Each structure stands twice: as C-alpha cells, then as structure tokens.
Amino acid sequence: MNAPDDFTDDTRLTPLRLMIMLFVLTLAGALGWAVCSLPAYSSGLAVTALAELSNSGVLNPVTAAVLNYRGYDTLLEIAVLLLAVIGVWSLAQAEPPAAFEPASPVLLSFLRIVLPLMILIAGYLLWIGSFAPGGAFQGGAVLAGVLVLLRLSNQDRAIWSHEVWLRFCLVLGLSVFIAVAVGVMAGGGKLLEYPRAHAGMLILLIESAALISIALTLAALFVGGRALSDEDSSRASDNGVQPE
Amino acid sequence: MTLEPYLLYALAGVGLFAIGLYALIARTHLLRKILALNVMGTGVFLFLIAIAYRSEPVADPVPQAMVLTGIVVSVCATGLALALAHRVQTTTGRMVLAENDESGA
Amino acid sequence: MDTLQTVFDLVLVLALLWLAWRVLAAADLFKGIVLFIAFGLLMALAWMRLRAPDIALAEAAVGSGITGALLLSGLARLRRLERSAQPHIGSEP
Structure with a gap:
C-alpha cells in the first residue's frame, strides 16, 4: 500500500530537471577531474600520527x-x-x-x-x-x-x-x-x-x-x-x- | 592501464555526491530530500577515506577520525531534519516545501 | 589475485552507485528506506576494504542501524498523519 503522497513526486524529465542534471554532471565532471589530478601517494599525517x-x-x-x-x-x-x-x-x-x-x-x-x-x-x-x-x-x-x-x-x-x-x-x-x-x-x-x-x-x-x-x-x-x-x-x- | 583502488573509490564518492545532489534538488518529497542528504554525506565520507587510504604504512587516521565524528553528526542532522519535516507536515498538511506547491503540480 | 581484487572493487563500487540511485528513485518510500539500510551495510564493506575498520563499525551501527530506525519511525509518523487527514491529501492531483 502506498500513500497518495508518494506519487505526487513525479520523475518526468522536464526541461528544468534536464538543466539540473546538466549542472550536476558538470559539477561531477569538475570534481572527478580534480580527484584524478591528486598524487597517487601521499603520507598525509599518518607518519606523524604514528610517531606521536x-x-x-x-x-x-x-x-x-x-x-x-x-x-x-x-x-x-x-x-x-x-x-x-x-x-x-x-x-x-x-x-x-x-x-x-x-x-x-x-x-x-x-x-x-x-x-x-x-x-x-x-x-x-x-x-x-x-x-x-x-x-x-x-x-x-x-x-x-x-x-x-x-x-x-x-x-x-x-x-x-x-x-x-x-x-x-x-x-x-x-x-x-x-x-x-x-x-x-x-x-x-x-x-x-x-x-x-x-x-x-x-x-x-x-x-x-x-x-x-x-x-x-x-x-x-x-x-x-x-x-x-x-x-x-x-x-x-x-x-x-x-x-x- | 591499472586503476588505483583509491582513485576508483574517490570517483565513486564523487558519483554518490552527484546522485544525492540531483535528488536533493529535483525531488520534492521531504523524506526523499533527507535520504538524498544522507547519500551526499556518504559520498563525501567515501572520498575522504579513499584519500586517507593512499598513505603508508597505515591509512591516515586523521580523516578517519573526521569521518567517524561526521557519521554521528549526520545521524543527528537526520533526526533533527525528520522533526522539522514532521512540523512542516503538521502545519501545512503536505510533505513538501512551500515553493514546490505551485510549480510541483 | 590482483585481478580478483580489482573485480571486487568494481562490483562493490557499481553496486553502491546503483543502490544509491535506486534509493532516491524508488516510488515507494518504504522501499527506498530499506534500500538505504542495505546501502549502509555495503558501505561498511567498503570501509573495511579501505582499511578503516573503526568507521565500518560506526557505519554498521550508526549509519545503517540508527538512521534506518529513525527514518522508518519518521515514515510511520508521516503515514499516521496522512491517515488522519485523508480527505485533504486525497483532493490533490
């Protein structure tokens, strides 16, 4: 049994939703590019943390x-x-x-x-x-x-x-x-x-x-x-x- | 080409963040917005832990400590958000925010 | 060995992303919440894989368990309110 309120939330792809999706995909692309440019190895604070x-x-x-x-x-x-x-x-x-x-x-x-x-x-x-x-x-x-x-x-x-x-x-x-x-x-x-x-x-x-x-x-x-x-x-x- | 595990999980974190952000903006039901916030938060946590995984000889404990406290804070935020959503529903009779009332139909 | 590890990583990551999508796209809120609990348990597995057992414990107990209970009780309260105000909700498109 679903309450009626569940279905007022339609998922049709309106132009507004397409714009949101485009925005989110652009943001995700930029973030992904930033992640890829990180160095593969970094000791961070692990060495200091272990020493102390x-x-x-x-x-x-x-x-x-x-x-x-x-x-x-x-x-x-x-x-x-x-x-x-x-x-x-x-x-x-x-x-x-x-x-x-x-x-x-x-x-x-x-x-x-x-x-x-x-x-x-x-x-x-x-x-x-x-x-x-x-x-x-x-x-x-x-x-x-x-x-x-x-x-x-x-x-x-x-x-x-x-x-x-x-x-x-x-x-x-x-x-x-x-x-x-x-x-x-x-x-x-x-x-x-x-x-x-x-x-x-x-x-x-x-x-x-x-x-x-x-x-x-x-x-x-x-x-x-x-x-x-x-x-x-x-x-x-x-x-x-x-x-x- | 070999894919470093940290890169895979960090990109997955970005993916979770993006999925959560889209749902947060596009869906109107408040409970779904709360779920979306939780998914976004998990994406951020996954990114931080993937970054911490790179260091040797052990994974960096400082981001791990931040995520540990972050998980508990996100649960508290969920509880508070649910109480607020409940209040919205008792006041307006609907589980959506006010400006979605006109455009949502 | 290394290939097996990569396959495991890929399957886990794809399952996580797919589950997150299903959680937020589910038409039935109850289904979404149950999927979110399953998502939290898979996250615990990912934390173990990323050498963060402390966080795996916290995620299984807090992130999945307590959040799930909170959301389910929130949904139950929502349904009770809806039932007591049925005519008002029913008139909506």
Whole structure:
C-alpha cells in the first residue's frame, strides 16, 4: 500500500530537471577531474600520527586522533549532538506510549536474552577502543539500539519519565569533556593538552561519559520529541486537558 | 592501464555526491530530500577515506577520525531534519516545501 | 589475485552507485528506506576494504542501524498523519 503522497513526486524529465542534471554532471565532471589530478601517494599525517602514538595514551591511532590530536573537533561534535536533542525537543512532543502495540511475549523473551548481551558489547567496544577498532561512538550506538528496542516493546517508561536524570545524562558527556579540557590547564598545559602520564585514563573517562550521552541522544532522536514526564501528565489531567 | 583502488573509490564518492545532489534538488518529497542528504554525506565520507587510504604504512587516521565524528553528526542532522519535516507536515498538511506547491503540480 | 581484487572493487563500487540511485528513485518510500539500510551495510564493506575498520563499525551501527530506525519511525509518523487527514491529501492531483 502506498500513500497518495508518494506519487505526487513525479520523475518526468522536464526541461528544468534536464538543466539540473546538466549542472550536476558538470559539477561531477569538475570534481572527478580534480580527484584524478591528486598524487597517487601521499603520507598525509599518518607518519606523524604514528610517531606521536606513544604519547597519546592509547594504541589505536583513530581513537588517538578522535580524542587526543583532534580533541577539539570531538568536543564541539558532542555539543552538536546536544543541540540536536534540544532542537528536536523544542519542535515536538513524543508520541504517547498508547500509540504502540503491546509487545508480544516472543519479542519480550527475545529482548531478555539480547539486551544484556548488547549492553555487554557496548562496554566491550568502549574498552577495546583504546587499542583496536571500537570506541565511544560505536559503543554508544549499540547502547542506543538497546534503548530503541525498549521503546519498540513499550518498556521504556522508566527511562523517559525521570526528566532530571535524563537531562543530567544527556549533558554528562559534554560536561565531563569540558571539565577535563579545562582541568588540564591547571597543571600548566594548554586546552585539551592531556598530561602524558594520565592521558589514557583521561581519555577513558571522557569516552565513558560520552558513551552514555551519545546513546541517550540517539535514542531521544528516535523517540522524536520531549517525553511527557509524570508531573506534566498529572498537570495536564488536573487542568482537564488531555496530553497530546 | 591499472586503476588505483583509491582513485576508483574517490570517483565513486564523487558519483554518490552527484546522485544525492540531483535528488536533493529535483525531488520534492521531504523524506526523499533527507535520504538524498544522507547519500551526499556518504559520498563525501567515501572520498575522504579513499584519500586517507593512499598513505603508508597505515591509512591516515586523521580523516578517519573526521569521518567517524561526521557519521554521528549526520545521524543527528537526520533526526533533527525528520522533526522539522514532521512540523512542516503538521502545519501545512503536505510533505513538501512551500515553493514546490505551485510549480510541483 | 590482483585481478580478483580489482573485480571486487568494481562490483562493490557499481553496486553502491546503483543502490544509491535506486534509493532516491524508488516510488515507494518504504522501499527506498530499506534500500538505504542495505546501502549502509555495503558501505561498511567498503570501509573495511579501505582499511578503516573503526568507521565500518560506526557505519554498521550508526549509519545503517540508527538512521534506518529513525527514518522508518519518521515514515510511520508521516503515514499516521496522512491517515488522519485523508480527505485533504486525497483532493490533490
């Protein structure tokens, strides 16, 4: 079954569309020509990154680049995640849970097996990120998958109704990151310049906090709006208004 | 003539970018525009990683770190875009932008 | 060996470009989203090929998994709204 709106989007080749295609093809040609003129070998920053790896506190060069060499990018990125949630929360309210079907017993017993394993995998990815592929982003995504599954089985009221804790966990990653970034300046370093002896520990601390915030951020985006807290629902029913 | 793998994948990145850009301009449905933005972003990521692949002895980790953060940011942008599209639909009743209403028919 | 590698690269790249086109040309939005999830998983394969296992993990979990879930729930919300406003939508050409 297709809704009618799918078909209002016609794909006929009008003169306007031909012009767009011509423009895009010209752009692609120019970009392709630029790509072809790049040198076939370039060491980039790989050699420098590997040489500094022993000072970075971790053994995985990508984690070192994410949290040490380019820590400033990642700090701002965590802030962007927070801004996305603020944007979504100010645009819409979450669908009331009644919109979901009650979960089937098969799904529930499947989740009982799978969810603990997923949480374990999230922790494992966080831990292994310091010396092999993995890290806070991958682990956070798996943890977000746990929250999404809980949402789909309508079991997540406890998570979204405690708004104070929810907000605390959402800003945890950014606050810890900023605290560490500024805190290392007390020891005489620059912003985000971890002392060599503690770099590994500090990176793990930031990553653990970021893992929780990333997971909750992605899950909050999936919920698609600010969940009604218990106080909101009771306030709404006090006024005789049905919460939307 | 041998085609270097990095060149093949970098050109594929340009191709994905172009396909996404065309769909972004030519299609009117907002969900398709969001999909098109995602395809464009993936094209950029593919180009960056193909460029990073050239270096020895390991692939350049700095572009890889940029793409790693970029993937997470693009998911957040998708979530925000979906919330905005939802708002457009509740306000106007249609899943297209306002100026497409007259010319789209 | 080298030829096999080149054939693999070519097949993967062509599949990626073809899938991207199908994602954006599909008349059915649901089909487009499912194809986009498949596209993300093929991208994960390309990241492994380009010596970027960190990104392959992130793409499989975030780019394909979470984005797919987001888009599908967005589509479901769109359909619910359309159903509640059917006469309005139905009058369109």
